[in-house]
Amino acid sequence: MAGQPLLEIHDLSKRFAQRAGREPPPWVIQDLSFTVGEGEFLTIIGPSGSGKTTLLNMIAQIDSASGGSVRFQSQIAPIADPKALNPGLSCQIGYVTQEDNLLPWRTTLRNVLFPLEVQGRLNDETRAHAQMLIRAVGLAGFEDHYPHELSGGMRKRASLIRTLVYDPPVILMDEPFGALDAQTRAQLQEDLLRLWDLGRKTIVFVTHDIAEAIALGDRTLVLTRAPARIAGEHKITIPRPRDIRGIMTHSEFGPLYQRIRAELQ
Amino acid sequence: MTSQDTALELTQPSRLQRQYYAVIAGRIGLALLLLAAWKTGADRAGPVYVADPFQVIERIFVDTQSGVLLRHIYVTLRLSAMGFAIGCFFGVALPFLLRRMPRLTNAVEPYIMASVGVPKYALVPLFILWFGIDDAPKLWLVGLLVFYPIFIAVFAGIRNVDRRLINMARIVGASETKISREVIWNSLLPFFFAALKIALPRAVSAAIIGEFLVGNEGLGYMIEYSRQNFDTTGVFAGIVVATALVLVINAMLVEVDRRFNAWRPTERHMEL
Ligand SMILES: Nc1ncnc2c1ncn2[C@@H]1O[C@H](COP(=O)(O)OP(=O)(O)O)[C@@H](O)[C@H]1O
Ligand SMILES: [Mg+2]
Numbered sequence: 105m106a107g108q109p110l111l112e113i114h115d116l117s118k119r120f121a122q123r124a125g126r127e128p129p130p131w132v133i134q135d136l137s138f139t140v141g142e143g144e145f146l147t148i149i150g151p152s153g154s155g156k157t158t159l160l161n162m163i164a165q166i167d168s169a170s171g172g173s174v175r176f177q178s179q180i181a182p183i184a185d186p187k188a189l190n191p192g193l194s195c196q197i198g199y200v201t202q203e204d205n206l207l208p209w210r211t212t213l214r215n216v217l218f219p220l221e222v223q224g225r226l227n228d229e230t231r232a233h234a235q236m237l238i239r240a241v242g243l244a245g246f247e248d249h250y251p252h253e254l255s256g257g258m259r260k261r262a263s264l265i266r267t268l269v270y271d272p273p274v275i276l277m278d279e280p281f282g283a284l285d286a287q288t289r290a291q292l293q294e295d296l297l298r299l300w301d302l303g304r305k306t307i308v309f310v311t312h313d314i315a316e317a318i319a320l321g322d323r324t325l326v327l328t329r330a331p332a333r334i335a336g337e338h339k340i341t342i343p344r345p346r347d348i349r350g351i352m353t354h355s356e357f358g359p360l361y362q363r364i365r366a367e368l369q
Numbered sequence: 370m371t372s373q374d375t376a377l378e379l380t381q382p383s384r385l386q387r388q389y390y391a392v393i394a395g396r397i398g399l400a401l402l403l404l405a406a407w408k409t410g411a412d413r414a415g416p417v418y419v420a421d422p423f424q425v426i427e428r429i430f431v432d433t434q435s436g437v438l439l440r441h442i443y444v445t446l447r448l449s450a451m452g453f454a455i456g457c458f459f460g461v462a463l464p465f466l467l468r469r470m471p472r473l474t475n476a477v478e479p480y481i482m483a484s485v486g487v488p489k490y491a492l493v494p495l496f497i498l499w500f501g502i503d504d505a506p507k508l509w510l511v512g513l514l515v516f517y518p519i520f521i522a523v524f525a526g527i528r529n530v531d532r533r534l535i536n537m538a539r540i541v542g543a544s545e546t547k548i549s550r551e552v553i554w555n556s557l558l559p560f561f562f563a564a565l566k567i568a569l570p571r572a573v574s575a576a577i578i579g580e581f582l583v584g585n586e587g588l589g590y591m592i593e594y595s596r597q598n599f600d601t602t603g604v605f606a607g608i609v610v611a612t613a614l615v616l617v618i619n620a621m622l623v624e625v626d627r628r629f630n631a632w633r634p635t636e637r638h639m640e641l
Contacts, residue, residue, distance in 0.1 A: 164540055166536040166539065166540065191536060191539035191540045192539060192540035192541065192542060194542070195541065195542040197540070198540070198541075199537075199540050201533065201536075201537065203533060205531075205533050205534055205536075205537045207534060207551070207552070207555070208632060208633075209555045209558075209632040209633075210632075211632075218538075218541065218551075219541035219542065222538070222541060222542055222543040222544070222547050222551075223541070223542045250632045250634075252634045253634075266541075267541075270541065270542075
């Protein structure tokens with residue numbers, strides 16, 4: 105990681121608005137600080153309900169923060185004011201959400217082309233790039249299918265390449281493979297690493313699965329239960345390219361897994 | 370459609386086909402039964418109260434040949450279409466405008482909802498007073514009756530749009546206009562078509578009632594004029610033609626709906 109970090113999260117805090125007649129809601133995230141380097145694959149592990157989605161929503165600027173700051177390329181983003189939010193930071197932060205959020209009335213291909221279309225960047229070259237991504241994740245032949253005609257894994261692939269297609273410098277991923285069976289999940293993890301190797305984007309990947317966090321990341325942050333704080337930070341030096349299915353047998357894996365599990369208690 | 374459904378369909382085509390023909394036969398039988406009931410009723414009640422179905426058909430035939438009926442149909446359709454276009458335009462545009470102004474929406478919503486309760490037909494005398502006896506009062510009537518179902522459906526549709534889809538579109542850089550056109554419009558199409566199923570027949574009904582009250586052309590005028598002249602056959606002919614008109618419009622709407630919403634998952638067992 106060289107020089108200035110690409111993304112700096114400083115003292116970020118969040119509590120949701122109080123509802124009439126209820127107790128003030130607790131802090132979901134409190135004084136959370138970390139940085140992400142350019143080209144780094146950062147994984148974040150936290151138990152369910154620890155505020156991982158809330159954290160990514162704030163970084164993507166679809167939700168406001170109650171305190172703290174987010175800097176991108178040293179530029180401060182005004183994320184405390186709901187009216188000043190700039191979702192996706194002018195297409196610089198991509199977000200693969202927990203649900204696939206495909207547009208149900210668009211076919212696979214037209215869903216993947218959607219970002220290019222709204223950004224006015226649809227041309228022969230970007231189209232060819234989209235086709236290449238579709239083939240790379242095994243969706244060839246399903247271009248004209250609607251989302252409800254795809255399996256869960258295919259929808260995940262489509263939503264993944266919908267973000268990759270417009271090449272944002274940072275990509276946030278929220279448990280993208282959480283709801284899939286083990287086999288599909290391993291396949292998609294491999295696809296993701298292969299695609300990441302081609303472009304080396306900066307990725308912030310959230311998961312509740314320790315093995316996944318180790319297998320994918322350069323570094324992993326462990327979050328506590330809400331209010332989320334950082335319970336531990338680990339560099340993962342397992343060399344790339346990694347063999348996802350065989351990663352458990354790597355000597356670094358076992359001890360790291362144990363330490364992270366202890367921190368999650 | 371899963372592969373299982375396909376297998377089912379391939380092995381039992383004759384059963385499905387038989388069911389389909391049975392439904393068609395049933396429909397034709399029911400139509401004949403209704404016609405017989407109408408004929409019997411006409412014979413019992415006498416031609417002053419219930420016109421003979423065959424005379425009604427003959428009348429429709431004769432009036433069509435002379436061109437009178439086509440003129441009436443044209444006048445009514447034109448009025449319905451213009452009133453519909455006006456009501457539909459405002460019914461769609463207003464919710465989209467209000468979407469940008471949440472505070473104003475909160476302020477005016479109870480008033481709009483309360484105004485739904487005003488019986489529109491009761492306003493016709495006022496419209497005549499204000500707008501004269503040309504097309505204007507009738508257009509107001511048709512427009513208002515079309516406006517409400519569409520406004521309410523589109524308004525509710527906009528509120529029901531999946532926030533996550535809007536957030537996704539914002540993140541990938543879609544402008545507010547693009548979000549309106551792509552995400553919101555497509556999300557509320559099912560609501561819109563449901564409203565059209567109410568609004569389109571209403572437009573024709575409202576036009577006919579408007580013609581009862583004002584003017585000297587159109588199906589409504591034809592029905593009312595026949596009644597005043599104790600021409601029950603004319604009244605029935607007008608009703609039959611108006612019903613046929615609405616049925617044709619509905620069939621066209623179903624077809625358009627099918628094309629626009631081809632992406633929606635179909636429930637195959639519902640079609641059997
Ligand atoms: N819109 C919201 N309003 C109120 N509370 C919320 C909202 N979204 C999430 N929360 C609360 O914030 C906490 C963290 O949620 P979330 O960020 O979804 O966790 P995770 O993604 O780690 O499972 C949960 O306790 C949840 O109830
Ligand atoms: Mg979550």
